[in-house]
Amino acid sequence: MARMNRPARMFSPISVLVVVLVGVVSLSGLAVLSAYAPELRKGDDGGVHALSRSSNGFGAIVRLLHLMGRPVVTSRGELSASAEEGLLVLTPALGMSPVTLDRDDHVGPTLIVLPKWRTAPLAKHRGWVTTFGADQSPEVLNVLPEPLRKGTRLVAGKGKRTVRLARPSGEAFGAPVTIETPRTLAGPGWQPVVVDQDGGIVLATRSDSWTYVLADPDYLNTQGLKTLSGARTAVAMLDLIRDDEAPIVFDVTLHGFKRTRSLMRLMLEPPLLGATLVAVAVALLAGAQAFARFGPPLRSRRAVALGKAALADNTAGLIRLARREHRMAPLYARLIQVSAARAIGAPRGLDGPALEEFLDRVSRTIGATHVYSALAERARTASPSDLMGVARDLYNWKQELIRGRQ
Structure with missing residues (x-):
C-alpha cells in the first residue's frame, strides 16, 4: 500500500512565533522612542543653549557646575517644585522674539544672557560652528522684553582685551578674563551688579524687578571657560545672583527642545502606566491562547443540519x-x-x-x-x-x- 505523503509546512510554528515576537518588540520600541524623541535629542547643534558644546554654547558651564556639586538643571518644560525659586538662565539667539518673564512656574531670579556671535554650522564636524564676528548692532537688544529694552544700549570694545571685574563698591570680583570685543550695558534704570575696570556695566539688574542681564555671553559660554580664570569667574557670577542652595536652571525650550505631552507619553507614565501594563499582559495572554490551539480543529458543518x-x-x-x-x-x-x-x-x-x-x-x-x-x-x-x-x-x-x- 502506497504511503501517503503529508503536505510540507512552509513555516514551522517556532519560526512564526519568533517572527511575531520580533515584530511586537520592534513596534513597541518604535512607539516608546517616538514618544520620548524630543528628550532623546542631544541638542549638540552649535546653538547658544545649554545642550550645545560649541564655542558659543553653554554645555561646558553646565558640566562644570555638575562636577563642582552645584545643583543645576537643564529644563525642557515646566519647572518642578524644587526649581521654582532657582536661578533661571535664558540664552536667546540672535533674531529671536523677546523672552517671556511672566511664568507661573518660576518665582526666583532670572538671568538673560544677550547673544553676541554670528555663526554658521561647520559641515565637517557636527556641533561645531564657524564664527563670522560679533553683532554689535542695537537689534541684539530685541530679545529683551519691551520694559527692559527701553532706553538701553550696548557699548562695544575693540579687539581682544583682558577685563578685570569688580563690584560697584570697588571690591575685586572673580579673576581677570580675556574677552574678544567685550561689551557692556548702559541706559537709565539699570543697577550695576558687576562692572569692568572702566566702570562699564557687565552684569546689571532693574531696581523694580528680579531680572538680571549679562551684556557679554563670553563670561559664561564655552569660549569663556577655556581658561581657569574664566571658569572661576563664571561660577562666581552665577553664585552671586542665586540664593544659597537654590538650583541653576538653564532653559532650552527657547531653542525648540521643549518636552511635549502626548497620548503615548501619558500611557507610559504614572498613573496610567499600570493600566498600560495590564493591557499588554492581556494582549500577551490572548496571543498565547490564539497561538496554542487546544484540541483538534472543528470541522465545518452544514448551515442546516439533517x-x-x-x-x-x-x-x-x-x-x-x-x-x-x-x-x-x-x-x-x-x-x-x-x-x-x-x-x-x-x-x-x-x-x-x-x-x-x-x-x-x-x-x-x-x-x-x-x-x-x-x-x-x-x-x-x-x-x-x-x-x-x-x-x-x-x-x-x-x-x-x-x-x-x-
Missing part, C-alpha cells in the same frame, strides 16, 4: 430558549417509567401509583441504587441545575432494573 440528531438539537434549543428545561423532568421520568415497565414485563393493567409501587418493589428486590418513587419526586422538584443529575440517575436506575430482571 437527521434525528439535528431534530433533537433543534428541539432542545427551542426548550432552552423558552426556559422550560425544568418542566421536562417529570415527563422524562414518566417516559423512563413506561420504558422500564415494558422492558421488565410488568403487568399490563398496572398504572399510576400501582405501577410505581411495583417498580419500587422490584428495585428493592434486585438491590437497585434508587427506587422509582424517589426519582420521580426529585424530577417534579428539580431546578435547571439539577436536570442532568436527575436524568442520569433515572437512566442508571432503568439499566439496573433491566440487568436485574435478566
Whole structure:
C-alpha cells in the first residue's frame, strides 16, 4: 500500500512565533522612542543653549557646575517644585522674539544672557560652528522684553582685551578674563551688579524687578571657560545672583527642545502606566491562547443540519430558549417509567401509583441504587441545575432494573 505523503509546512510554528515576537518588540520600541524623541535629542547643534558644546554654547558651564556639586538643571518644560525659586538662565539667539518673564512656574531670579556671535554650522564636524564676528548692532537688544529694552544700549570694545571685574563698591570680583570685543550695558534704570575696570556695566539688574542681564555671553559660554580664570569667574557670577542652595536652571525650550505631552507619553507614565501594563499582559495572554490551539480543529458543518440528531438539537434549543428545561423532568421520568415497565414485563393493567409501587418493589428486590418513587419526586422538584443529575440517575436506575430482571 502506497504511503501517503503529508503536505510540507512552509513555516514551522517556532519560526512564526519568533517572527511575531520580533515584530511586537520592534513596534513597541518604535512607539516608546517616538514618544520620548524630543528628550532623546542631544541638542549638540552649535546653538547658544545649554545642550550645545560649541564655542558659543553653554554645555561646558553646565558640566562644570555638575562636577563642582552645584545643583543645576537643564529644563525642557515646566519647572518642578524644587526649581521654582532657582536661578533661571535664558540664552536667546540672535533674531529671536523677546523672552517671556511672566511664568507661573518660576518665582526666583532670572538671568538673560544677550547673544553676541554670528555663526554658521561647520559641515565637517557636527556641533561645531564657524564664527563670522560679533553683532554689535542695537537689534541684539530685541530679545529683551519691551520694559527692559527701553532706553538701553550696548557699548562695544575693540579687539581682544583682558577685563578685570569688580563690584560697584570697588571690591575685586572673580579673576581677570580675556574677552574678544567685550561689551557692556548702559541706559537709565539699570543697577550695576558687576562692572569692568572702566566702570562699564557687565552684569546689571532693574531696581523694580528680579531680572538680571549679562551684556557679554563670553563670561559664561564655552569660549569663556577655556581658561581657569574664566571658569572661576563664571561660577562666581552665577553664585552671586542665586540664593544659597537654590538650583541653576538653564532653559532650552527657547531653542525648540521643549518636552511635549502626548497620548503615548501619558500611557507610559504614572498613573496610567499600570493600566498600560495590564493591557499588554492581556494582549500577551490572548496571543498565547490564539497561538496554542487546544484540541483538534472543528470541522465545518452544514448551515442546516439533517437527521434525528439535528431534530433533537433543534428541539432542545427551542426548550432552552423558552426556559422550560425544568418542566421536562417529570415527563422524562414518566417516559423512563413506561420504558422500564415494558422492558421488565410488568403487568399490563398496572398504572399510576400501582405501577410505581411495583417498580419500587422490584428495585428493592434486585438491590437497585434508587427506587422509582424517589426519582420521580426529585424530577417534579428539580431546578435547571439539577436536570442532568436527575436524568442520569433515572437512566442508571432503568439499566439496573433491566440487568436485574435478566
